[in-house]
Amino acid sequence: MKLFFQYCPFGFSNCYILGAEKENETPAEDYKNPHVSGNELKSKTAIIVDPGNMGKAMLETIENNNFNLKAVLITHDHLGHVKGLRTLKRIYNAEVFAVNQKIMDYKTNMVKDGDTFNVGDFLIEIISIPGHSSDSVVYRIGTLLFTGDVLTAGLVGSTASAYGAATQMNKLRTRLLSLPGDYVVLPGHGPPSTLEAERRFNAGIIRYEQNRTRRPGFKVDI
Numbered sequence: 001m002k003l004f005f006q007y008c009p010f011g012f013s014n015c016y017i018l019g020a021e022k023e024n025e026t027p028a029e030d031y032k033n034p035h036v037s038g039n040e041l042k043s044k045t046a047i048i049v050d051p052g053n054m055g056k057a058m059l060e061t062i063e064n065n066n067f068n069l070k071a072v073l074i075t076h077d078h079l080g081h082v083k084g085l086r087t088l089k090r091i092y093n094a095e096v097f098a099v100n101q102k103i104m105d106y107k108t109n110m111v112k113d114g115d116t117f118n119v120g121d122f123l124i125e126i127i128s129i130p131g132h133s134s135d136s137v138v139y140r141i142g143t144l145l146f147t148g149d150v151l152t153a154g155l156v157g158s159t160a161s162a163y164g165a166a167t168q169m170n171k172l173r174t175r176l177l178s179l180p181g182d183y184v185v186l187p188g189h190g191p192p193s194t195l196e197a198e199r200r201f202n203a204g205i206i207r208y209e210q211n212r213t214r215r216p217g218f219k220v221d222i
Contacts, residue, residue, distance in 0.1 A: 011080015
């Protein structure tokens with residue numbers, strides 16, 4: 001697979017394009033279909049994660065690599081991560097996947113914790129981690145974790161209450177940090193990291209644990 005990173009100035013956010021290395025297998029009948037072009041027959045499946053904007057660089061990445069954009073994965077419905085969806089949908093007929101029923105007025109394929117599905121040869125697993133927002137999810141594809149805002153390099157997602165922080169931390173521990181082995185963490189903001197680095201050095205997790213130790217009543221088990 002090929003991974004491309006795009007910076008979205010509107011929300012200071014990250015967008016990712018994940019493309020297959022090999023061309024799609026095309027049914028024999030499509031070779032006789034006058035409505036299917038040669039480029040489409042030789043295209044490669046691609047996925048986009050959190051299109052905060054849809055500018056020239058992103059379009060060139062898709063077109064120059066002859067990608068067939070099949071899916072849009074939304075980690076959470078904050079404007080800085082979805083603003084480009086309106087432009088994207090005018091150009092590409094890609095399905096949108098999210099926790100919410102609609103994103104930017106576009107109907108989605110709704111996902112929930114534990115779901116798995118395929119887009120081309122990509123197997124996608126849903127890991128729900130509410131707290132930063134009620135709809136926050138992580139997408140696991142192979143050894144890649146697209147974490148949105150719930151986990152970034154050195155930090156965890158901001159929350160509006162102690163209950164939200166406890167909910168998020170509990171889910172981070174049980175659903176993400178407990179994953180066996182190491183993964184590449186691709187967050188919604190900031191540089192990439194690894195899951196092992198965040199287990200050991202994430203300041204947001206360390207600070208939460210310190211606060212909980214100083215204030216025994218702070219712990220909320222979810």
